[in-house]
Amino acid sequence: MPADSAAVKAASQPEVLLEVDNVSLAFGGVQAIRNVSFDIRKGEIRAIIGPNGAGKTSMLNCINGFYHPQVGTITFKGVKRADMKPHDAAAQGISRTFQNIALFAGMTTLDNIMSGRNLKMNKNFFWQLLYFGPARDEEIAHRGKVEEIIDFLEIQHIRKTPVGQLPYGLQKRVELGRALAAEPDLLLLDEPMAGMNLEEKEDMSRFVIDVNEQFGTTIALIEHDMGVVMDLSNRVVVLDHGEKIADGTPDEVKSNQDVIDAYLGVAH
């Protein structure tokens, strides 16, 4: 048995899944994003990093249609996108988690994840109300999918626990589960490891890698923990004051002087 056992990373596909081209976003006089361009390739884990207020979350909000950039274009799966609502983005295959958990606190883990299947349900309200015939078959199929996610994230023991009662780390996992339930092509994770301890971070990193490997889901994530970012991602884009200052592999970014300056500050 060979000793060097490290998993071999799948060679990244060059095909571009999402292209951000020269995007600018302003709130009144505040320029949140300035002429930013980068791409996300199919099957990769792409990190967006930068100091506080760099425009990372704004960028994510543009990608999933919550904000509409005044300048520039976003192309997803080869289609240039017109102004759209978040649920249109979701229907196209983009789902996300939030910096501050946005689950239904009174609902169980199961129901929360099930809600992520909503867009996949075809039967109309009337059938669902009756829970009969095709609506029932459909719900059973969806439940099967949800159970796979529960199994995948190892949260069987909290299946029927209202998420409001769960510790923070598990809530984060449930939120990831709900995002996965939509079977997205692109998964946006906004600080998935914020506020976690080391062990929880390790678990979460494992899940992110597994999602990427197992389902082939493309992932874009914002994260402050540099160790996590450098370990997880294939490529990193760095924003500072709304502008892109670096883009490349973790190693390239790490040694980039502009990035070091942005994080540590420079004497002016």
Next chain:
Amino acid sequence: MVTGGAEAHQEDTFPKLLLRNAERFAERPAMREKDLGIWQAWTWKEMRGEVRNFALGLAELGLRRGDKMTIVGDNRPRLYWAICAAQSLGAIPVPVYQDAVAEEMGYVLAHAEVTFAVVENQEQVDKLLEIGETYKGISHIIYHEPRGLKNYRIGGLMSFDAVQKLGAERFSREGEDWWLGEIAKGGPADTAIMLYTSGTTGRPKGVVLTMGSVMWAAEAGNRFDKLDENDEVIAYLPMAWVGDHVLSYAQSFAAGYCINCPENRETIVEDRREIGTTYAFAPPRPYESLITQTMVRMEDAGRLKKAMFDYFLGVAKRVGERILDGEPVSAKDRLLYWLGDVLVYAPLKNRFGISKIRVSYTAGEAIGPEVFRFFRSIGMNLKQLYGQTEASVYITNQPDAEIFADTVGRPIEGVEVKIADSGEVMYRSPGVFKEYYKNPEATAAAKTPDGWVHSGDAGFFDESGQLKIIDRAKDVGHLNDGTLFPPKYIENKLKFYPNIREAVAFGDKRDFVTCFINIDLSAVGAWAERNNVVYASYQELAGNPQVYEMIEKHVEEVNRELAREERVAGAQIHRFLILHKELDPDDGEITRTAKVRRALINERYAVLIDALYDPKKTRQHIRTEVTFEDGRKGVIEGDVEIRDVKTVGREPAFKEAAE
């Protein structure tokens, strides 16, 4: 073997029993596993096919008679099938504790010369690959759960499905005659399994058990408690523990009852409730944690509920055990108990998932009498047995209605027990182990030429003929004034308090008794939350003065209890401290079955022990190396406070006179 002997000789190995069961119980469930939220079942007939395909696959990969195959993981049907598949080919299964760190596991695998490994998931695969850097003997690693392993490109690594597919192909080419022939070659003298004992001293030893021994244990156990194919058992204890092997494998094959594998470790109580298990066997720890969880939750309950709970537990404590044993009880108490059952005991048992339990055993180490009585008083037929890996479990069992908290019952049929002059319990039975693998000195030290085994436990028979175990023979000591010092006995009294998870008492060849305490993080943590005590770590909570106050009260109460018992009244606790870290099997401080390793603790915490016996010291600095779950090392250090505790005068009159 008086009854059923003739039948036993036809099927004298477990693979042969599998063939029999596949005909006799064909459509009855042999195993269930909860997967994706639904219980999946395999009948005996289906299981036969699964085992056959896997066995043929293993044969294709080169597993031969006498080869060793390790099994690592939580209780999964496939891992049990792997045991049977190996046995059917004459190979020897060597299950190891799934939470062992790589170094510990590596020792066992190298010592046993394991060549095949069947493991549950990526975590275990990684561990085996790490072991592979030093022990080169493993040629094949077969995994159950493919998740995370997609991009591993390693020779000899393959999935359980792939091996079964190999087997199925061979089956479709040439049928199963060859396999049946291999099974027919097996006999009672073959090695059935090797189980490494965690051992509180030194390196683990590989206990070699023959088919004949394990088969005897399976039949003796089934006969004693009248188990048959209608029983339901949940398998959740480590597969490397002899208790699980005999209960969840051997006895199931012999009786034909169904084994249920829980969804994961955290869902056991829920899964047990869904299945309604009828027979159970567990070390004291799971029972203790059920009580701890309940007590913690009741602290948070409303005042009415809490009052009801306390009142009816009082009733149960007074009359519950007598009702269970069929003794006469007044009509009023019977009525109260019935009411208590409706309001408290039955819902509680339902919560625990033990409503349908006919017989439940505790073994592995001494159970606290309070824990034991608690379960009996609410109507669960909890009994004690005394067993060892070296005996294929069974030595003594408590017969129904002869249950005492401080005895372990009578020798089960076929077992002879005697007490050596040294006070050590010795036994001889058909279940006795063959040898310690590759360790003739240890074998010779433990087993006499005529088959008597030194148990290592001190004990005696009481007036009613039941065996009483006092402690590990080598642990029982004496204070300098000659007072008996049984550490386990004192520790168990402490551990009944939900706030105390572990305790280690000192006193042998000392002037008085002292102890270390580990607080229970869930219980004390819940208390901290209620009282707005902020803490960031175990260490911080353990050092909290209010926590010390609370633990001090518990220790004082234990002293009062000890004072009431003549033999141990002198062994009251004079000083104690709360350890800055939890005793952890990863650090070797307790075994995987939660037995305290005293020698190691004496060595590692020598400064703390010295401080306990230095009256001038009220604080002591300590630095300890710890091992994290992934095997990395770190250091925890800090100051630990030492408290004096009030003791209760044994003979106050005498004391006053002396002053």
